[in-house]
Amino acid sequence: MNNITLKKMAELLGLSTATVSRALNDSYEISQKTKDKVNALAKELNYEPNPFASSLRQHKSKTIALIIPEISSIFFSQITKGVEAISNHKGYHVIICCSNESYDTEKNIVKHLISGRVDGILLSASANTFSSEHMDRFIERKIPVVLFDRILDRLNVASVTSNDYESSFSATLHLINKGCQKIAFLKLGSSLSNIEKRHKGYLDALNQHKLNSNKSLALELSNDKKENLELIKIFIKTHQPDAIFASVEHLAFSTYDACKELRLRIPTDIKVLAYSNLEIARHLSPPLTTIVQPAYEMGKNAAIILLNQINKKSTDNGNIVISSELVLRESTDF
Amino acid sequence: MNNITLKKMAELLGLSTATVSRALNDSYEISQKTKDKVNALAKELNYEPNPFASSLRQHKSKTIALIIPEISSIFFSQITKGVEAISNHKGYHVIICCSNESYDTEKNIVKHLISGRVDGILLSASANTFSSEHMDRFIERKIPVVLFDRILDRLNVASVTSNDYESSFSATLHLINKGCQKIAFLKLGSSLSNIEKRHKGYLDALNQHKLNSNKSLALELSNDKKENLELIKIFIKTHQPDAIFASVEHLAFSTYDACKELRLRIPTDIKVLAYSNLEIARHLSPPLTTIVQPAYEMGKNAAIILLNQINKKSTDNGNIVISSELVLRESTDF
DNA sequence: TTGTAAGCGTTATCAT
DNA sequence: ATGATAACGCTTACAA
Numbered sequence: 001m002n003n004i005t006l007k008k009m010a011e012l013l014g015l016s017t018a019t020v021s022r023a024l025n026d027s028y029e030i031s032q033k034t035k036d037k038v039n040a041l042a043k044e045l046n047y048e049p050n051p052f053a054s055s056l057r058q059h060k061s062k063t064i065a066l067i068i069p070e071i072s073s074i075f076f077s078q079i080t081k082g083v084e085a086i087s088n089h090k091g092y093h094v095i096i097c098c099s100n101e102s103y104d105t106e107k108n109i110v111k112h113l114i115s116g117r118v119d120g121i122l123l124s125a126s127a128n129t130f131s132s133e134h135m136d137r138f139i140e141r142k143i144p145v146v147l148f149d150r151i152l153d154r155l156n157v158a159s160v161t162s163n164d165y166e167s168s169f170s171a172t173l174h175l176i177n178k179g180c181q182k183i184a185f186l187k188l189g190s191s192l193s194n195i196e197k198r199h200k201g202y203l204d205a206l207n208q209h210k211l212n213s214n215k216s217l218a219l220e221l222s223n224d225k226k227e228n229l230e231l232i233k234i235f236i237k238t239h240q241p242d243a244i245f246a247s248v249e250h251l252a253f254s255t256y257d258a259c260k261e262l263r264l265r266i267p268t269d270i271k272v273l274a275y276s277n278l279e280i281a282r283h284l285s286p287p288l289t290t291i292v293q294p295a296y297e298m299g300k301n302a303a304i305i306l307l308n309q310i311n312k313k314s315t316d317n318g319n320i321v322i323s324s325e326l327v328l329r330e331s332t333d334f
Numbered sequence: 335m336n337n338i339t340l341k342k343m344a345e346l347l348g349l350s351t352a353t354v355s356r357a358l359n360d361s362y363e364i365s366q367k368t369k370d371k372v373n374a375l376a377k378e379l380n381y382e383p384n385p386f387a388s389s390l391r392q393h394k395s396k397t398i399a400l401i402i403p404e405i406s407s408i409f410f411s412q413i414t415k416g417v418e419a420i421s422n423h424k425g426y427h428v429i430i431c432c433s434n435e436s437y438d439t440e441k442n443i444v445k446h447l448i449s450g451r452v453d454g455i456l457l458s459a460s461a462n463t464f465s466s467e468h469m470d471r472f473i474e475r476k477i478p479v480v481l482f483d484r485i486l487d488r489l490n491v492a493s494v495t496s497n498d499y500e501s502s503f504s505a506t507l508h509l510i511n512k513g514c515q516k517i518a519f520l521k522l523g524s525s526l527s528n529i530e531k532r533h534k535g536y537l538d539a540l541n542q543h544k545l546n547s548n549k550s551l552a553l554e555l556s557n558d559k560k561e562n563l564e565l566i567k568i569f570i571k572t573h574q575p576d577a578i579f580a581s582v583e584h585l586a587f588s589t590y591d592a593c594k595e596l597r598l599r600i601p602t603d604i605k606v607l608a609y610s611n612l613e614i615a616r617h618l619s620p621p622l623t624t625i626v627q628p629a630y631e632m633g634k635n636a637a638i639i640l641l642n643q644i645n646k647k648s649t650d651n652g653n654i655v656i657s658s659e660l661v662l663r664e665s666t667d668f
Numbered sequence: 669t670t671g672t673a674a675g676c677g678t679t680a681t682c683a684t
Numbered sequence: 685a686t687g688a689t690a691a692c693g694c695t696t697a698c699a700a
Contacts, residue, residue: 003450005676005677005678006677006678006679007677007678015686015687016686016687016688017677017678017679017687017688018680018686018688018689019686019687021677021678021679022679022685022686025679029685029686030685030686031685031686034685046448046471048445048446048448048449048450049449050390050449050450050677050678051449051450051451051678052386052387052389052390052395052451052677052678053386053390053676053677053679053692054677054678054679055386055678055692056384056386056390056676056677056678056679056691056692056693056694057677057678057679057680057691057692058678058679058692059692061386063429070415071411071414072408072411072412072414072415073411074406074408074411076411077405077406077407077408077410077411078406080406080411080430081405081406081432084430084431085432088432088443093429093431093451095397095427095428095429095430096400096428096429097422098419098422111382112382114380114382115382115383115384115385116337116384116385116386117385117386117427137380253613253614253617256614257617260617278614280587280590280612280614280618283587283590283591283594283618283619284614284617284618284619285617285619285621286619287619337693339693340693340694340695341693341694349671350670350671350672351671351693351694351695352671352672352673352695352696353669353671355693355694355695355696356695356696359695363669363670364669365669365670368669368670383693383694384692384693384694385694386692386693387692387693387694387695388693388694388695389676389694390675390677390678390692390694391675391676391693391694391695391696392676392694392695393676
C-alpha cells in the first residue's frame, strides 16, 4: 500500500495537509495558484483520496443500497440499471443486495447496513415481508429510505410505483371486452402492495360489469416454478377460466407451460395477459399481451428522490406514480 | 449520529476499547467471561461496528466491484445474482458498475475504484475495450482482478468463461447436419474474446465440412437495435443465408424481427440459433435453439476465485471453463 | 488477560 | 490564504 496521501503531497509541496485538502475540495479560501499547484501534483501522482478516511470523518459514504427481492428478473434488472445510471452520474456507488423473496434475509441485509455503510436505501419488499419494523432504525436515524414497486404502506417514506390499480383495471376491461366471462387472477404471495392493488383493479373491473360475486377467481402462487405449474394446471382444470391475468411475468410463463401441457390454445381456448417487461413478448407463441411497467424510469426516479433526500434538497414523502403501458397482442385476441 | 461505539461500550463495561474490540473479534486472548459480557451488551445496544473506521485501519473494505457492460440483460443479471450470493455469504458487499459497452466509461469506473474502495474487481469487458491498460494499476498494487466471459487476453489474471469455441463449433455442426450450407455468423463488436472464440469455432466447423473459403459469412453488429435490424435485413437480402447463428441473445431477437419483416419462415426458409439464456425461448415462435451459458455458476465461480485471492487462499491465475448447453428447438429444425 | 496509545487518511475548528 | 491540531471509530503493537 504505497499509496499517495494528502500528507505526502503536502510535504512535496511544502504545504499543510489542511491546505492541500481544501485545495482539492476547491475551497473558496484557497488561492487559485495553490489550487493549480495542488491539482497538478494530484494529477501527476494519480492521487485518489481514501474514501474511508473521508467517510469516517464526514459520516457519509457516497454509497446507497439497492435491496431487491430478485436480481435475475427483467423488471428488477431494468430498475437496477436506472438506479445505477443516476447514482453513477451523481458520484454515488450502488451496493446491490438480494433478499431472495425472504423477509429474514431482508432483515439481515438491513441490519448490516445500519452501520452507516450507506447514506440511503432503495427497497422493494420481499414477497414475505409483512412488517416494516426492520426499517425503523433507519427512520429513527433519519437515514433516507425510498420504496419502489412493492412498498410498505405503514412506512411513511417516499415511494415510486406504477399505476397498478388503473393498469390492472383497464387490462381487465380489455379482457371483458374481448368476451371473457371467467377471468382468473394469478397472485404472487398474499400481501404485496402492488399485487394487492392489481387485484383490486381486477375485481373492480369485474364488478363494473357485474362479473364479480362468485365469478372472481384468484390463485395464490409463489416463486417455485414447478409447484406453480402444477397449481395452475389443477386450477385451470377445476375452474375452466376463459382468461388468465398473471400479476407478474414468470406466472405468465408458467401459464404458457400449463396451457401447452393441457393442450389449450391461446387465445382460442383461453386468453392470457400479464405484467411483463419482456421485450421478446412480441415473438412468443402466441405474442403475449403485456402491461409493461416503466422499470428504468422507476429506478431513475427512485434514485433521484433518494439522492435529493440525502443531500437535503427534499424531504417530500410523497408517492410518485409512473404509468404502465398496455400492449395488446394475440394472446388476448383471435 | 448518536451511534453506539466501541468507546461507549468500553465505558459502560469498565473495560478498555482494546478489550472490547478484541472480544467482539473473538480474539483468543480474551476470557470467555469478558467476551460474553461484551457480546451481550453489543446485542442489547444493537451495536454495529463502523465499517469505515475498520476499513481505514485495516486497509480492506469487505467490498468488491462487479463491472459489467450491461445490467438489464439476462446473462449479466444471472451473473450478478451468482456474484451477490457468494459475496453475501462470505460477508462481502458488491458494488455494481455498468460500463454501457463503453471503454471510456469502463476506464472511469476503474479509476474511481483504485482508491481502495474495493478489495477486488470482477470485470467483463465492454465491447469497445481494446486494451487492458486501465487495469494495470490494480495489478501493480496486487488488488485481485478476476475476468469473466469477456476476458482480456493480455491481462495475466484468473478468469471464468464458458467453452465458447467448443459450444460454437458443435452448434455450427448441428446446423450443417440440418443441411445448412450458407450459415451466417452475427458478431457483437470486433474484438470481444468470447465472440472471437465463438467465431473461430464456427469457422472451424465450416472448414471441417469444406464449407469455408468464400462461404463463411460474418456480420458485425452493435448494441443499437434499430441499426442492427436494418443491417441484418440488408445482409439477409444480399447474401441469402440459410441459417443465422447469433453470437449474443439480442441479435437473435433482431433476427426474428428481420425475418418477420422479410416474411421469411423460421426454420423453413432460414434457421436460427443463438447464444441465449432466455428461459422463455421454448415459447418463442418458433421455439429458439439456444446455447445456454451457465451464467449463475460463472458468477459464483468468479466470486469464489476473487474472494479466495483477496483472502490469500489462492493466487492461481488459471482460466476456469464451464460448459454451455445446446438446447435444440424448432428454429433449427422442421 | 487486559490496558495504553499510536495510527489509518481525511476534514473541521481554531489560530495566525 | 494558510497552518496546527483534534477528531472520526476502529485495530494493534507494546506494556503491564
